[in-house]
Amino acid sequence: MKGLFYILTIVLLTNNLTFGQVTDSISTNEQTEQIQSNLTTDTEEFEDIDDFAPGLFLFAIFAFVFILICVGAGIVLTIVGLLILFGLIGAGILSASILIGLNKKSVTKGFKTFLVSTATIGGLIIGMISFWIFNKITHWWTLKTTLFAGSISGLLAGVVFGLFAFYVIQKLTAFLKTKLKTN
Numbered sequence: 191m192k193g194l195f196y197i198l199t200i201v202l203l204t205n206n207l208t209f210g211q212v213t214d215s216i217s218t219n220e221q222t223e224q225i226q227s228n229l230t231t232d233t234e235e236f237e238d239i240d241d242f243a244p245g246l247f248l249f250a251i252f253a254f255v256f257i258l259i260c261v262g263a264g265i266v267l268t269i270v271g272l273l274i275l276f277g278l279i280g281a282g283i284l285s286a287s288i289l290i291g292l293n294k295k296s297v298t299k300g301f302k303t304f305l306v307s308t309a310t311i312g313g314l315i316i317g318m319i320s321f322w323i324f325n326k327i328t329h330w331w332t333l334k335t336t337l338f339a340g341s342i343s344g345l346l347a348g349v350v351f352g353l354f355a356f357y358v359i360q361k362l363t364a365f366l367k368t369k370l371k372t373n
Contacts (some may be wrong), residue, residue: 196295225283233245274329279311282312283304283307286303286307287300287303287304287307288299290302290303291303298360301356303350305355306349306352306353306354306356307360308352309348309349309351309355310345310348310349310352311344311348311353312348313344313346313347313348313349313351313352314341314344314345314348315344316320316339316344316347316348317341317343317344317345317347317348318337318340318341318344319340319344320340321336321337321339321340321343321344321346322336322337324336
């Protein structure tokens with residue numbers, strides 16, 4: 191057994207054995223040249239063919255028009271939804287202000303509620319939009335952080351502006367009332 195192992199080792203290390211078929215280099219070169227000539231004639235045939243397909247162009251136009259119609263319908267539905275939402279919010283603010291005015295038996299309290307609520311909602315929307323535009327320019331925060339910061343600052347600014355506007359209107363009304371009484 192040791193002898194067989196030594197013989198196999200010597201035979202394999204001498205590299206005199208080949209385990210593949212020896213090919214003729216002339217026939218290999220001829221086959222390569224034939225394949226290359228076939229490839230050049232095939233590409234020349236395809237270059238002469240005009241591949242314009244009017245059916246595909248018509249389908250692409252119809253698909254593009256369909257996409258535009260869907261985008262337009264989405265925009266219209268979004269605007270209608272937002273108008274309904276703003277209408278419900280406005281109706282809720284108005285009805286809450288009327289109920290507060292009736293409950294407190296004071297038109298002033300109802301008007302103050304209406305003014306502060308409207309200014310708060312307006313401040314929320316303006317704050318979010320302004321922070322979003324500011325962040326588009328500076329790229330400081332993520333979208334979530336931007337909208338959150340814009341909504342909080344907009345709400346606070348809306349409440350402060352609503353209370354300030356009520357104070358100004360109250361003082362202006364009192365001033366005009368005294369001016370009308372003196373004349």
